[in-house]
Amino acid sequence: MKRAFLGEFEEVVLLTVAVLDESAYGVTITQEIEQKTGRAVGFSTVHTTLQRLEEKGYLSSKMSGATAERGGRRKRFFAVTTAGRKALMEVKNIREQLWDALPPQTLQLMGG
């Protein structure tokens, strides 16, 4: 099976979309990441990452109906696709396997 490759930031964005579920669009995703990770994320970075993830097929998007806010402009809502879910699961599995392989004394040394 082809190994899915997810960059660290891509993983964060993909997870955030999953977390936000139905209400995931540019603004909420940016704000959520800022809140959860505490780091300042540029909107443009998030936007390009979303585009890339969509290109890779991990995300799908569709436009909302017209809104009265934001000058009548529509929002693009994102949802995680099956491939996206699979990729997330895979990353999670690899991490867990690695954590599991960690000898107990090392874990103690790390203060865990």
Place this chain on the structure above:
Amino acid sequence: MKKPPRWSSTLLSWLGDPETAEEVQGDLLELYAHWVETVGEREARWRYVLSALKLVRPLAKRKDTESSTPFFLRPDMIRNYFKIALRNFVKHKGYSAINVSGLAAGMAVAILIGLWIYDELSFNTYHKTYDLVAQVMQHQTVNGRKYTGPATPFPLGRELQTRYGSNFKYVVMSSWEGDHFLSQGDQKITQKGSYMDVDAPRMLALRMLKGSQDGLREPHSILLAESAAHALFGNRDPLNQLIKIDNKLDVKVTGVYEDVPYNARYHEVTFIAPWELYVSSEKWIQRDRDQSNWGDNSFQIFVQIADNTDFDTVNKNILLSKFNNVPPEDRKYKAEVVLQPMHDWRLRSNWENGVKTGGLIEYIWLFGFIGLFVLLLACINFMNLSTARSEKRAKEVGIRKAIGSVRGQLVIQFFNESLLVVICAFTLSLLLVLLVLPWFNEVADKQLRILWEKPLFWLFAVGFTLLTGFVAGSYPALYLSSFQPVKVLKGTFKAGRFASLPRKVLVVIQFTVSLALIIGTIIVYNQIQYSKDRPIGYNRDGLMMIQMKSPDFYGKFDLLRTELKNANVIEELAESSSPLTSVWSNNGGFHWAGKDPNLDVDFATIWVTHEFGKTVGWQFKEGRDFSRQFSSDSSSVVLNEAAVKFMGIKDPVGTVIRWGTGKDMEEFKVVGVIKDMLMLSPYEPVKQTIYLLNYGNVNWINLKLNPNKSASECLTTIEAVFKKHIPSAPFDYKFADVEFGKKFAYEERIGKLATFFAGLAIFISCLGLFGLASFIAEQRTKEIGIRKVLGASTLNLWRLLSSDFIVLILISFSIATPAAWYFMDDWLQQYDYRSEISWWIFAASGIGALLITLLTVSFQSIKAALMNPVKSLRSE
């Protein structure tokens, strides 16, 4: 709440990815509001700008989807441009033909003029020393006017060489270039040649094919041009062969040089003999040399300036080189010596009161402008027709835009179409030039050819094609592509009231130029005709001249005269010191009773034999002709009217004129006054002339052929007689009327060229008018149909369709008339004997233009007016 910075929003909407523009803009707006609340407005603005900038392409990744507009220079698109252009070209054959032929004619003119200008500007550049060589000229002030000429006195050459030597690399004395005959065995040829100092071949950078540039060091030597050598020796080796100049000087060929090309002054000079030989062969030159005669201006001097100096410096140094040497009584002429650099010989040869006033360079400017104008006319045609067709193509533009064309593609397409036409036209124009060039060369007295091998030519050609394509295509490309599809397709697109204004302006420009050219041409021809009809004071019919080029001609006057008269081939024969169409000597030093002491006397002096008057048929105003019956006539003179006027004497016949001073003084009695004989320029007043009787001081034999016999019959007999008595010289003769006609060559050339260009300008303008008229008729088909149905007559319709154009022509006429008058009046000022610009010239050209316009337009308007209204109204 404040809005985010407008400029960054605008930037984003322009340069952002159009695919995601909507949500990105919305998201950013929402975030901005959020940022304003959380981090303050300042920081929010900052973040907004930063995000927007980062999303601007090409910084942000672009998204390729299948439905986006392809790049406008993709190979597919380029193929498409050409295909559409070709289809359009073939579909509208009439328009294409008009466009291509009009443009081709314009370009051909521009190419011809370009080649001509190139040729003129490169005149004399064959000589590698082009930038360093000059001719020595002198200004002299006579009766308050400064005259400038190339004739210089003998000692000036030596003076320049010895006292001013550091300024020059070479100082070369030279005779005038003149016809001489060279003989070698039985071979006799007449060639133009010059006697020059030994440094001449180096100064002129002649390319020696045989022998060396030092060939003139031996006093009895000669350098031949390749063509002259070939004429004399054929394929034999000319080197060290002996030949004779004018059957009196024996010389040895010491070198052969490459022929100087046609566009150089020394093209005609096909041999150079040593200056020393010239001096030793002529007594009067030796006298000039030995007596250091500063008063006899009879020679030319050429110099090559030293490498480390320039003309201005040298001019300053040598200015008074003559003045400081002349005898005190000649100081009043204020002789100034100046250099005329080689690059001015051809183009800036006119002097007016000591100041260079131009010359041929003015014609270069003139024809350059004409060329540009004709080309402009052709471009105007193209633009005119394209914009006229714009309403038809508006729909096409609308549909193209509606299905996704962007403006850039349309612009490219229209430029492409115009470029296609221009390339066709350029090819055609090259063919035209090839076709016309032989004729053009003959008229312009040139040897032009297309400079295929010169990169400069191709650079110009390509640049010129692209530029013309661009200029001609710019209006349609930029104008048509700006149509709004919605309006066009809805059918509400209507060219406004002023939409046709630029088109009208263009037509007016076209006809202004054409009309001005026509008026100019007529005035040039009028001037030529006026001067040709000028009374010449003698009878040119059957008047023949033979130059006495060798000593063998002399002392045979009676022999020739009797024999030819007995053969009944001539009416009369006489000899003279100057040919009938020139004056070879001018003299001062005359005195008479009642002479104004301040008057500087300068007469044309012509020595003639008794029957000169009878031969040329001059007409007496007062007194009588020379006669053999009066032995005292050897000291009689005949004056012309101009001389009487110049001298200011009331009763000329019987006046005594003294010439010279001291023991050299001679006295002459005026026996007759003739009507002015026109011997010099037909545009200038006749010079005051004295005719004296002398059988020794003559250079030309003049013959009046028997009018009752055919010229060819006479010629054969005359040739036989000459061959019998003067076997050593070739039989070269000239006819007075032909020689006189040559004086108009320059003006006639300009007239012919101007006619050619004016004709083409009219042709191009008419083509344009024709196209425009046919277009308008087509556009108004329905209107005409309805008018006809309602009862309009053919005449009515014809007037309707033609009147617009007539107004335009009238406007052009009112612009062209004063402009042409102004310029042509200026042109005529250079001639003292000039025709008036009369009103009929303007009237004739105006009416002519009007007629041509009506003819052109009527063809279309009558065709439209005759159309069956049923047909034109039936279908949409």
